[in-house]
Amino acid sequence: MRTRHAILMAAAELFDxxxxxxxxxxxxxxxxxxTRGALYHHFASKEAIALALMSVHVEALQVTEQPVKLQSLIDLTLTFARRLQSDPALRASVRLSVEQSSFTKYRTGYDQSVEVIRAVLQQAEERGELLPGVDIEEATLFIVGAYTGVQTMAQAYSNRTDLVDRVGSLWRxxxxxxxxxxxxxxxxTTPPVAAAA
Structure with missing residues (x-):
């Protein structure tokens, strides 16, 4: 397990x-x-390593239960942003999703995000939290796209140091x-006090 973890962390840092x-x-x-033998004992290829890193994306998309489903969605994005600031494996999975490269499974991160956000928005709609006429699919794709743009800009301008603030602005x-x-x-539209600390 330590060897597998070492391979994943080294790959995450390099992909990032x-x-x-x-x-x-x-x-x-x-x-x-x-050694190369250690790598091939755990992973058949570089693509297999990248796919394993994409599972970090799934794990980071865990929704915390809040009485208001829209708050759960906001908190998910804020927590994800905070984790992007410190977790090279999550940053690597995001870069694998965003970057156009020979890694052909890059849409996996988007698909996972779309699935989770759609489900939370559907719950919010069922609870009467959304404005009448909101198209769930359109809202889902917009949020995923806007979040991707915000995190890409934060990476380019501040190495993600201001990402949480930018995500709060997005929601406002x-x-x-x-x-x-x-x-x-x-x-x-800010992290809960405990999460911010």
């Missing part, structure tokens, strides 16, 4: 720093301090077109 195509298995082994602009007016004052 250089991208998929620029990180070779030789580079991964050098970073991990392991999106919520008036999504949430019922009576709900707006109850929604928080």
């Amino acid at each position: 720093e250089r991208g998929y195509d620029s990180a070779s298995t030789t580079d991964i082994l050098a970073r991990a301090g392991l 602009f999106v919520l008036p077109g999504l949430a019922t007016p009576g709900l707006m004052s109850r929604l928080r």
Whole structure:
């Protein structure tokens, strides 16, 4: 397990720093301090390593239960943003999703995000939290696309140091077109105090 973890962390760091195509298995082994035999005992190829890293994306998309489903969705994105700031494996999975490279499974991260966000928005709709006429599919794709853009800009401009603030701004602009007016004052677009600490 330690060897597998070392391979995944070395690959995550390299994919995050250089991208998929620029990180070779030789580079991964050098970073991990392991032999080629150790790598092939756990992974058949560099693509297999990348696919294993994509599972981190799934794990990071865990929704915390809140009485208001839209708050659960906001908190999911804020928690994801906070984790992106410190977790090279999650950053690598995001780069694998966003970057156009020879890694052909890149849509996996988007598909996972779309599935989770759609489900939470459907629950919010069932509870009467959404404005009448909100198209769940359109809202889902917009949120995933806007979040991707916000995190890409934060990476380019501040190495994600301001990502949580940017995600809060995103929600302050999106919520008036999504949430019922009576709900707006109850929604928080900053991390909970415990999470921020």
